[in-house]
Amino acid sequence: GENVEQHPSTLSVQEGDSAVIKCTYSDSASNYFPWYKQELGKGPQLIIDIRSNVGEKKDQRIAVTLNKTAKHFSLHITETQPEDSAVYFCAASRRYSTLTFGKGTMLLVSP
Amino acid sequence: EPEVTQTPSHQVTQMGQEVILRCVPISNHLYFYWYRQILGQKVEFLVSFYNNEISEKSEIFDDQFSVERPDGSNFTLKIRSTKLEDSAMYFCASSEPLTGTNSGANVLTFGAGSRLTVL
Numbered sequence: 001g002e003n004v005e006q007h008p009s010t011l012s013v014q015e016g017d018s019a020v021i022k023c024t025y026s027d028s029a030s031n032y033f034p035w036y037k038q039e040l041g042k043g044p045q046l047i048i049d050i051r052s053n054v055g056e057k058k059d060q061r062i063a064v065t066l067n068k069t070a071k072h073f074s075l076h077i078t079e080t081q082p083e084d085s086a087v088y089f090c091a092a093s094r095r096y097s098t099l100t101f102g103k104g105t106m107l108l109v110s111p
Numbered sequence: 112e113p114e115v116t117q118t119p120s121h122q123v124t125q126m127g128q129e130v131i132l133r134c135v136p137i138s139n140h141l142y143f144y145w146y147r148q149i150l151g152q153k154v155e156f157l158v159s160f161y162n163n164e165i166s167e168k169s170e171i172f173d174d175q176f177s178v179e180r181p182d183g184s185n186f187t188l189k190i191r192s193t194k195l196e197d198s199a200m201y202f203c204a205s206s207e208p209l210t211g212t213n214s215g216a217n218v219l220t221f222g223a224g225s226r227l228t229v230l
Binding site for chain 2 (some may be wrong): 034036099100
């Protein structure tokens with residue numbers, strides 16, 4: 001089955017800095033790669049996703065890149081704000097299959 | 112914005128007791144899921160449900176677990192005889208069928224979770 005590795009496990013940045021979280025996956029048939037943000041006491045919320053037919057997608061301050069050859073994808077957050085502090089999970093899935101999540105990255109943005 | 116609702120938010124139970132966790136998925140969604148998250152660990156897939164039957168399940172989802180959609184709105188997870196290691200946050204999620212270039216993509220909406228504590 002699919003295995004998703006996520007790094008780093010924790011990331012501390014100053015407000016205004018950029019943050020990058022990286023994930024690798026094992027199943028070359030995976031074609032959908034979402035990122036979820038989980039705030040304390042809440043369920044994961046989808047913040048951005050990318051499909052295998054594109055290499056990059058951007059939505060305001062967040063962007064995701066995908067390298068299918070290397071089987072890795074990354075989340076980029078620019079101009080970080082304290083409210084970006086949360087746990088971020090990457091995930092991967094094949095067409096019509098279930099999501100496999102990474103272990104999560106706790107992002108701490110200090111004012 | 113439509114949301115997935117889960118009850119209870121927290122349940123404490125004795126080992127060996129039966130527990131039922133309830134979920135109300137988004138009304139036009141057709142695919143339903145249960146995931147769990149042990150404290151500090153990643154979100155793990157348990158089971159997916161479509162057209163009134165299990166479509167996929169993980170090795171975690173053994174005979175102690177069952178799911179049911181008893182009516183048109185609720186989706187339940189039952190643990191027959193809880194163990195200490197069942198203590199976790201259980202998340203329900205739902206998704207709608209996507210068509211066109213997005214077909215097959217599992218865009219899940221998660222509920223806030225039910226925290227289960229087994230003593």
